[in-house]
Amino acid sequence: MRYLVISDIHANLMAFQAVLQDANADWDRIWCLGDVVGYGPNPDECMDLLRQHDHLSLSGNHDWAVLGKLEIETFNGEARAAIRWTQETISDETRKYLGQLPPLIVEEPFTLAHASPRQPVWEYILDEATAAANFDFFDTAHCLVGHTHMPMLFTELNSASSRLVQPTYGKPISLRDQRLIINPGSVGQPRDSDPRAAYALLDTDRMTWEQRRVAYNIKETQERMRNHGMPFRLIARLGMGW
Ligand code: ZN
Numbered sequence: 001m002r003y004l005v006i007s008d009i010h011a012n013l014m015a016f017q018a019v020l021q022d023a024n025a026d027w028d029r030i031w032c033l034g035d036v037v038g039y040g041p042n043p044d045e046c047m048d049l050l051r052q053h054d055h056l057s058l059s060g061n062h063d064w065a066v067l068g069k070l071e072i073e074t075f076n077g078e079a080r081a082a083i084r085w086t087q088e089t090i091s092d093e094t095r096k097y098l099g100q101l102p103p104l105i106v107e108e109p110f111t112l113a114h115a116s117p118r119q120p121v122w123e124y125i126l127d128e129a130t131a132a133a134n135f136d137f138f139d140t141a142h143c144l145v146g147h148t149h150m151p152m153l154f155t156e157l158n159s160a161s162s163r164l165v166q167p168t169y170g171k172p173i174s175l176r177d178q179r180l181i182i183n184p185g186s187v188g189q190p191r192d193s194d195p196r197a198a199y200a201l202l203d204t205d206r207m208t209w210e211q212r213r214v215a216y217n218i219k220e221t222q223e224r225m226r227n228h229g230m231p232f233r234l235i236a237r238l239g240m241g242w
Contacts, residue, residue, distance in 0.1 A: 001028050001029060002026060002203050002204075002205075003028070003030070003202040004027040004200075005031045005144060006030065006031070006187050007033035007034060007035065007060075007114075007146025007147070007183070007187065008033070008035040008185075008188060009032070009040075009046050009186075009188045010035055010037065011036070011042050012039070012046070012216075013041075013042035013046050013221070014218070014221045015188045015197040016046050016050075016187055016197075017216070018197055018217070019187050021214075023199065023201065029055060029056070030050065030055035030056070031057075031112060031202070033060070033112060033113075033145065033184070034057070034058035034060030034061075034101070034103060034114035035060030035063060035146065036098070037063055038063070038066060038083055038086055039062070039079070040188050040221065040225070042224065043066075044089070044093075046188075047093075047094045047098070051097070056112075057101050058102060058104065058112060059101035059102065060147065061121050061122055061147070062079070063101065066083055066086045066090065066095075066098065067098055081230065081234075082230060103115070103121045106138075109140045109141040110141075110144055111139075111144070112144045113145050116130075117137040117138040117143050117181075118133065118134050123147075124147060125152075126150065126152075127164070128161065132160060135156045135179060141179055142175060142179060142182065143180075145181060145182070146183060147183075149185060149190055149192070150183060150185060150190075150192045151183055151185030151200075152166070152167070152185075153166075153173075153209075154181040155178050155180050156178070156181075167185075167211035170210065172206075172208035172209065173208065174206075174208055175207045175208065184199055184200035185199070185200075185211075186198055187199060189238065193240070193241050196213040196215050198213055199212055200212060221238060222239065
């Protein structure tokens with residue numbers, strides 16, 4: 001099977017459409033690692049577009065906050081404003097669908113978690129020590145995570161350490177003979193100083209992972225956010241990728 005692996009769409013329809021177009025028909029099923037909504041201007045549209053495709057989706061911390069499953073006070077002011085706007089905006093259908101998504105699923109030989117296998121909704125795996133600790137919390141060969149909005153791969157060296165490998169774009173790498181925690185990056189709000197949407201293609205027959213980036217119409221997403229009176233910093237950050 002070939003999977004389109006995406007995460008953190010965050011209601012950015014322009015970015016999501018660009019990813020689907022760029023990935024073309026090179027996949028059979030979508031694996032979405034959560035945070036379909038929050039931050040961006042098109043939550044219902046992104047949910048509808050995801051549901052038009054064969055997919056499996058997790059829920060993330062923003063999805064939970066929108067549903068009232070997480071304290072909104074744990075988010076910063078701007079994220080809170082976007083969550084409130086999303087709560088008032090989304091359809092009952094979107095709310096119902098989000099409500100039945102789990103934050104972690106095992107699909108051999110992968111564990112899929114929004115944030116981390118240790119804390120599926122909330123932990124940020126950004127460094128080798130945190131990654132190393134998390135290798136003990138899943139039994140499959142590999143774990144796919146989102147949440148940090150940073151494309152990253154961590155390979156397990158031994159029970160106490162891991163090594164961070166920065167992604168190479170457009171060139172498939174082999175997942176065989178190693179254990180990995182892999183983050184495809186964020187579709188709708190990249191934070192690695194590259195504003196292009198991030199995604200990956202996973203081929204489970206060949207066991208290869210290909211990291212990709214694609215430019216999208218950022219100005220259109222920003223314009224829609226402005227029209228909804230969303231916080232300035234959330235609009236500005238899309239242009240810079242932070
Ligand atoms: Zn997110």
